[in-house]
Amino acid sequence: MNVPVNKRDPDNNKRDPNKGIVPEFLSHAAQHCASCGLREICLPSGLMPDEQEVLATLVDKRRRVARGDVLFHLGDEFRSLYAVRTGFFKSIVVGGDEQSQIGGFHLSGDILGFDGMAEGRYESEVRAMEDSEVCVIPYDGLSDLAIRFPPLQRQLHRLMSREIVRERSVMLLLGSMQADQKVAVFLLGVAERYRRLGYSGTSFILRMTREEIGSYLGLKLETVSRHLSAFDQQGLISIDKREVILKDLNALQRVAGSAIGAGSDAPANRTEWLEFVKCSDHPELN
């Protein structure tokens, strides 16, 4: 855990967003989707209560994954999907010669392993970044159940489609955005996910290193650091190591959606902008 436990947390939103979603007293007694706090955002979402009950008979196994351990390796035989219950994962896309990249970060409610259906083997590697727990969803069983419950089939399709759409947006990010846009989009994306899990969405702790952010965004860690610092100087955010507060969402969104230099006497290009920002913090030096 990267959360400083000794700090006061008045807004109650800097804690691990996973923690507390499922009341402790339920976590052992009732291992059913119907009583899982995540059911609205996880696989059972949209199903009738009785359908959720049946699903729960399928999804009865849990698996703990310690920080740093892998959930599945590239090439492992595909047998199950996994639903993240608690914790935090990264999925790693591996290409031929020592090329690899983080393809996504995953938290509560996310379904992992869709890439295994194509060839019967997982084509990526998923690693826990904190001590985590997943629900195991055996594919054979799920497949059978989807036949008996058409809504489940639809839901499965919806989730896979959502993954396709998510990856599309990452392609857009990687292929046609500049570093500052990427970083802004990233911050807004993280915030949005926390918000949907019921947390503030303007104040949170990053659970990954600069290098991991860079890997995800197609940037070097120094570039990420520089742009985060720049946003801080500009007053768009406040950042100290991993603690982030989004201070000007509109401005951030403007950066994310391109359109630089809306200001008047601001520099015309991004390199000078980084400089400009830095200097205007120390007017006595000019």
Place this chain on the structure above:
Amino acid sequence: MNVPVNKRDPDNNKRDPNKGIVPEFLSHAAQHCASCGLREICLPSGLMPDEQEVLATLVDKRRRVARGDVLFHLGDEFRSLYAVRTGFFKSIVVGGDEQSQIGGFHLSGDILGFDGMAEGRYESEVRAMEDSEVCVIPYDGLSDLAIRFPPLQRQLHRLMSREIVRERSVMLLLGSMQADQKVAVFLLGVAERYRRLGYSGTSFILRMTREEIGSYLGLKLETVSRHLSAFDQQGLISIDKREVILKDLNALQRVAGSAIGAGSDAPANRTEWLEFVKCSDHPELN
């Protein structure tokens, strides 16, 4: 069509790879998957002949899309998947403020429209780059059929998963490769697809502009052009406008898989490499 019809074509591999896969005399008489030349690479792949027969009752409608027309727009209501029969498509990913990018090129046997399942609306736009024809696969019907024929359900999952995996590899391309790698990977990818459709895979006509290649690869058209020229000068390929011949697959693969400057007195960086290559073509100038 971009194919010069008046040219001799001794290798029989520069023609439109779609043409001729389905014998002309079948194309009107038998509109069934079971007799479609694409059945092995399309949706019915892996199904029993009688299952294919049933699938054919579902997939009985065709749709022609003229060059430049859209198959579906972003935001259109999702009702069907489409299987490319003949022709050539590009899918366009659109982001907020005038940000858009080509997410993929699609030819015979590809299934389009998976992104519509997530929210009931297509989240991309697909446009025909040549006069094309698709099979219309109504989703409701497909969903019902998948319930009656489990293998069809599996096949559907497989295809969606394949799309997820494909997009992952594009993410890798966009996020962690340099321009020359990207271009090499692109050429090998195109070649591979032609090869799988039964064509030579070393000699083909590009069906898209430099700008479209660039959009797909996250590069500007000039950069694409420069690296194609460089590959030509190096003898890895021969390219004239849209006509490509891959001459040294191993070398191309080496570029695609990183590891530059395996040679001895070759320049150490890529800028100089581009220069070097150009100069060594005119030794009299040195």
Place this chain on the structure above:
DNA sequence: CGATGCATTGATATGTTTCAATAACGGTGG
């Protein structure tokens, strides 16, 4: 035959990486 779209190539500007130095932090073991 001019107009238009596409491709190539050069010169320069710009954004990002690379290399390097330093600082802050957390954990570990004397």
Place this chain on the structure above:
DNA sequence: CCACCGTTATTGAAACATATCAATGCATCG
């Protein structure tokens, strides 16, 4: 407890890759 270590983050200067701007050529099409 504190000195020490490895990891993570920040920041600067220089090198590099790609984008941008611009000019030209070459086809195709009406």
